[in-house]
Amino acid sequence: MQGPLIDTLARRGVTRRTFLKYCATLASMMALPPTAGRAMAEAMAAARRPSVIWLPFQECTGCTESITRSHSPTIEGMIFDMISLDYQETLMAAAGHQAEEARQNAMKDNAGKYLLIVDGSIPLGHDGAYSCIGGRSNVDMLKEAAAGAAAVIAVGSCASFGGIPKANPNPTGAVSVSDLVKDKPIVNIPGCPPIPVVMTGVLAHYLTFGSLPELDDKGRPKSFYGNTIHDRCYRRPFYDQGKFAKTFDDEGARQGWCLFELGCKGPVTHNACATVKWNGGTSWPVESGHGCLGCSEPDFWDGGSFYKALSAPADPLKFAAAAAVVGAGAGVAVSVANRVKKNTAKATHETTTLADLEK
Amino acid sequence: MSFDSIPIHVVPPGEPGLTGNAPPLLRELLEMVRRLLETGEPSAIDLSALPLTPADLDWLRDKLGTGEIGVTLQANGESTLNETACPGVWWVTHHNEQGAVTSQFIEVAFVPDLVKAHPRDVEIGSEYLELLVSDL
């Protein structure tokens, strides 16, 4: 698969105008000036794809699914296919020793230049024995592959923050990429799974400008994770008016009121769902009537029940929730009531029961 | 399945009105048009990057009016590139295949880039024509 990207896209029926349009939108989503769309299109069209090695560790393959199958066939998926993806267990034809050899060759031939993508967390317990590929532990493979990489992209909440494997009581001793790799630029693209276009955005930025996009304090691209779900939620006016759905089938729910009291974690979750949406822009969780789970924040699985309203400050999802909650009288009242409940709940990890849902 | 069969109807909360963010854009457009005339340099405003309400956008569209040319592009969803009553000022809206607006720009250019055929594509076209001619 050699030659510039645009030729490969053309063979797949993606015209130059389609690609230009895609890049214009991508630049807009990344809050780059409109001229950047053109620059991106030119740079990406001509780009010889960089070698990419993708290591799947303790993961569920949901991240790969999100990117390659979000809906058929997306330009995201195609760009992805077309990157010189030299190692990706799920997508590659080779298997066994052949596959491992491809990885070794790619690392040797492109030393210092390849991009390393990681999905899944890395278990450290029992010397990493919980997850091995070809007889080698994940931690071992990560260290080896990271040494020769130009940059590391941690895809999904597991690679970024440890995710579900790291959830209390973390039986395998799972950690994130940035817990282990200290001497390479790392981009975190959290989400369970992450939004496909964020991935393409980071790659486009890298191909166009030769650098990684601007990151926030948790290593996430600011352009996609700069706002909270709540900042951009279309139900926000209801929140501001103190109109909350109390159950999933009351009048408020039917009227599309704010889902804060049903446990929405939007106020403390940084992600682009509210603007980019899911399934090709069809809808997103809050639009389909369910609160945000906070899947792109560290330790979201241990934040108590998904159906308990955030307390202020939320714990252990301890972000600047207080600031978000102040301003709506009803919100404050909820938080106080909730803190009382919290105090009585001794367990750090509460199991969601049917009663929570029926609350 | 259409959305109508889902029994949750999302009532849009009362339309927020004009914010006053639109009028300064007219000034910016004037600058951009002048630059186009003087240097030939095209430019664009990314409307989704600005805090504009639907009412603001309506106001802007209304002020700019409708020109003589409207271009429709079918590329991974529909895009419309409509010249406004000010020649050289184009209102560009991109939709995805589901019909949702993915981005919106005001472009200042003699012809928006997207409308022009790329030399490489014209080459491909000429090869096809050659084929047609050789079959005559």
Ligand code: SF4
């Ligand atoms: S609490 Fe959730 S549903 Fe309510 S406005 Fe914020 S993000 Fe939207």
Ligand code: SF4
């Ligand atoms: S709405 Fe919240 S939980 Fe759902 S995908 Fe987006 S960030 Fe994750």
